[in-house]
Amino acid sequence: MSLLEVRTLVAGYGDANILNGVSLDVAAGRIVTLIGPNGAGKSTVLKAITGLINRRGGTVTLDGLEISALATEQIIAAGVGYVPQVANVFPSLTVAEHFAIGGGGDRAEARERVLGYFPLLRPQLRKMASVLSGGERQMLAMARALMLRPKLLLLDEPSAALAPQIVQSVFDRIAAIARDGVAVLLVEQNVKAALPISDYAYALQVGRNALEGTGPELLDDPRLHDVYLGVGGSQKPSPA
Numbered sequence: 569m570s571l572l573e574v575r576t577l578v579a580g581y582g583d584a585n586i587l588n589g590v591s592l593d594v595a596a597g598r599i600v601t602l603i604g605p606n607g608a609g610k611s612t613v614l615k616a617i618t619g620l621i622n623r624r625g626g627t628v629t630l631d632g633l634e635i636s637a638l639a640t641e642q643i644i645a646a647g648v649g650y651v652p653q654v655a656n657v658f659p660s661l662t663v664a665e666h667f668a669i670g671g672g673g674d675r676a677e678a679r680e681r682v683l684g685y686f687p688l689l690r691p692q693l694r695k696m697a698s699v700l701s702g703g704e705r706q707m708l709a710m711a712r713a714l715m716l717r718p719k720l721l722l723l724d725e726p727s728a729a730l731a732p733q734i735v736q737s738v739f740d741r742i743a744a745i746a747r748d749g750v751a752v753l754l755v756e757q758n759v760k761a762a763l764p765i766s767d768y769a770y771a772l773q774v775g776r777n778a779l780e781g782t783g784p785e786l787l788d789d790p791r792l793h794d795v796y797l798g799v800g801g802s803q804k805p806s807p808a
């Protein structure tokens with residue numbers, strides 16, 4: 569049994585279904601990546617897992633607990649950390665304040681633990697998030713999501729808007745988090761950077777599973793190109 573099991577998930581906005589039966593698995597300590605063209609429904613999968621949008625069919629199971637019908641705060645409490653693609657830090661709060669707000673438990677202990685993953689944040693504790701670099705901001709958003717010791721970490725395009733030389737260090741940190749037993753579900757456009765560190769990957773196309781395999785298998789799969797061409801007409805997997 570995988571830590572996260574998503575089975576034939578159906579979800580959408582308004583009258584429209586965007587996800588038409590998506591299934592995927594993430595085991596503890598693994599990095600699983602969701603790729604696919606813009607609009608395929610990747611972010612919608614993360615929003616459906618966290619209960620931010622209503623699920624209309626299928627099941628989501630976390631560590632044996634069916635979370636499909638739970639409210640977002642219960643899902644977070646059950647062990648899901650979520651880092652949205654945008655607006656994932658508070659620009660006018662300092663780094664230290666990000667660690668002080670929200671959640672219970674021993675905040676100081678948790679802060680030390682997450683700074684272990686992101687030592688670059690330590691000298692920035694008194695700075696406002698608005699003055700951090702893109703990479704530091706992404707690390708702060710991930711650090712905050714780790715404060716509650718999630719079993720599953722959902723990351724929506726952590727490499728978007730990052731300078732190429734920073735992408736690798738962010739992915740190194742994601743790999744370190746997974747090595748400590750956290751299941752990571754990563755949404756990425758940057759397939760050339762993400763697939764090599766992925767244990768497994770799924771390509772979505774218009775809200776359905778299209779291809780899957782280990783990271784290297786999918787990277788070499790000639791059909792991947794068609795998945796990207798199938799929606800939007802001319803998109804390609806973005807270069808590293």
Ligand SMILES: Nc1ncnc2c1ncn2[C@@H]1O[C@H](COP(=O)(O)OP(=O)(O)O)[C@@H](O)[C@H]1O
Binds near residue numbers: 581604608610612
């Ligand atoms: N809040 C929303 N309301 C209505 N439609 C939305 C909303 N968010 C996303 N969509 C639509 O859902 C589809 C999938 O979007 P999304 O999951 O963001 O795709 P991806 O992350 O793969 O680029 C798109 O057609 C998008 O326009």
Ligand SMILES: [Mg+2]
Binds near residue numbers: 610611653
């Ligand atoms: Mg998206």
